[in-house]
Amino acid sequence: MARIVIADLGTGNLRSVSKALAFVSSDTEVSITAQADIIESADYLVLPGQGAIGTWFNQLNSDTALKTAVSRRLNDGPVLGICLGLQALYDHSEENGGTQALGILSGRVKHFSTHPQHQIAGQTNAGKTGKLKIPHMGWNQVSKCIDHPLWHGIDDNEWFYFVHSYYVESDIKNQVMGECQYGNRFTAAAGSRNIFATQFHPEKSQHAGLQMLKNFINWNGSF
Amino acid sequence: MALAKRIIPCLDVDAGRVVKGVQFVDIKDAGDPVEVARRYDSQGADEITFLDITASSDNRDILINVVEQVASEVFIPLTVGGGIRELSDIHKMLGAGADKVSINTTAVKNPEFIRQASEHFGNQCIVVAIDAKQVAHDADNPRWEIFTHGGRNATGLDALEWSKKMTQYGAGELLVTSMDRDGTRNGYDIALVRRITDNVSIPVIASGGVGTLEHLAAGVIEGGADAVLAASIFHYGEYTVEQAKQFMADRGITVRLQSS
Secondary structure: EEEEEEEEEOOOHHHHHHHHHHHHHEEEEEEOOOOOOHHHHOEEEOOOOOOOOOHHHHHHHOEHHHHHHHHHHHOOOOEEEEEEHOOOOOEEEEEHHEEEOOOOOOEEEEEEEOOOOOOOOOOOEEOOOOEEOOOEEEEEEEEEEEOOHHOOOOOOOOOEEEEOOOEEEOOOOHEEEEEEEEEEEEEEEEEEOOOOEEEEOHOOOHHHHHHHHHHHHHHOOOO | OOOEHHHHHHHEEEEEEEEOOOOOOOOOOOOHHHHHHHHHOOOHHOOEEEEEOOOOOOHHHHHHHHHHHHOOOOOOOOOOOOOOOOOHHHHHHHHOOOOEEEEEEHHOOHHHHHHHHHHOHHHHEEEEEEEEEEEEEEOOOOOOEEOOOOOOOHHHHHHHHHHHHHHHHOOOOEEEEEEOOOOOOOOOOHHHHHHHHHOOOOOEEEEOOOOHHHHHHHHHHHOOOOOEEEHHHHHHHOOOOHHHHHHHHHHHOOOOOOOO
């Protein structure tokens, strides 16, 4: 029986991720843990997270065994990052007064308000002040940039559920798997080798999200 | 490509049962929140809100159980409100599978609670529910005040000032209900909604008074709301969420329409 492990870094609604994975798989065991040995030996590792990235890294950095296990596991075997689990893969985040991140993918995490804002054509996502509402909360469309096994059976410009105030600006084009637009275009999904990560929440994105989670469980981690 | 305006059906739950008689023809138990939520999910609801209308401590555990069941088979955002008094209440709701909690009376009693909750859980899951009534109808200087306990208790707080304060304290979203319109089916209090959407930097959900699909569209177009909430028009089976979305799309509003 394949073991799916959700790393518990103390933030967010891990229960939803676990329930969605259980819903799309039959012969798998889904667990939520911060235990290093279980994380390192997971067949499928999920790195979720909502809230503050500082809290996420505090949790990771305060436990040497956990940190080592996550780093090793990121080198091999399928990994799915969600929300903070995407942002944490980059070099640096502006959040919490500047946070050094894992540096696996190339780019940075910025706050929506630091970007020049403009109204989206024909839409009223901006208030009277012309500023974008933050957080970027709700359903938005994702355009697929690279054909990846995790996009299998998912249409281009499909709707996914987002909730975040910081966004990823990628430096390397072939690490960008999908893009979304909110004020400016930003990285909605990214990956490299055995890692795929999304800014949106597949566990809250109804059919399309469940399809992605199913694809993850059917993925051997090579790309 | 743009952020869609959300349609949020709301279920009033009392002791684990949906109240305001739901009248879907083809579901077995119209009082079962799980069945009703499943139905709204299949119609394309963007989110579902559960409001615990009795909110006694006994019923809290029943509601947690409902949220757990819904979250096991409905994979869209779930918001739970009613009787959230302590950080541990939020923890339990999120643990059961809720994505956001909606807080009303506790915020009025103790605004610092919103700051603590948002620092602890992240502002993305903290919705502040604002029940407002118009107290001055002067066209040049209208005024709405915050009420608690289903509109019975006046607080003297100005709705706009309160909205700004709650935003500063870390609310991730505001659920704005007009107590004048709630249950009337005469449409949202557009002036109230507009007043708030024009002046805060976080998403606003319009609520209270929907009787037609036109009202939903007006909440977005005239009120500037980011999401529209309604209960009875969906409960009584007059309209499906799908019909509401199609109507809004026809009015030029970006909505998430199912591709299949």
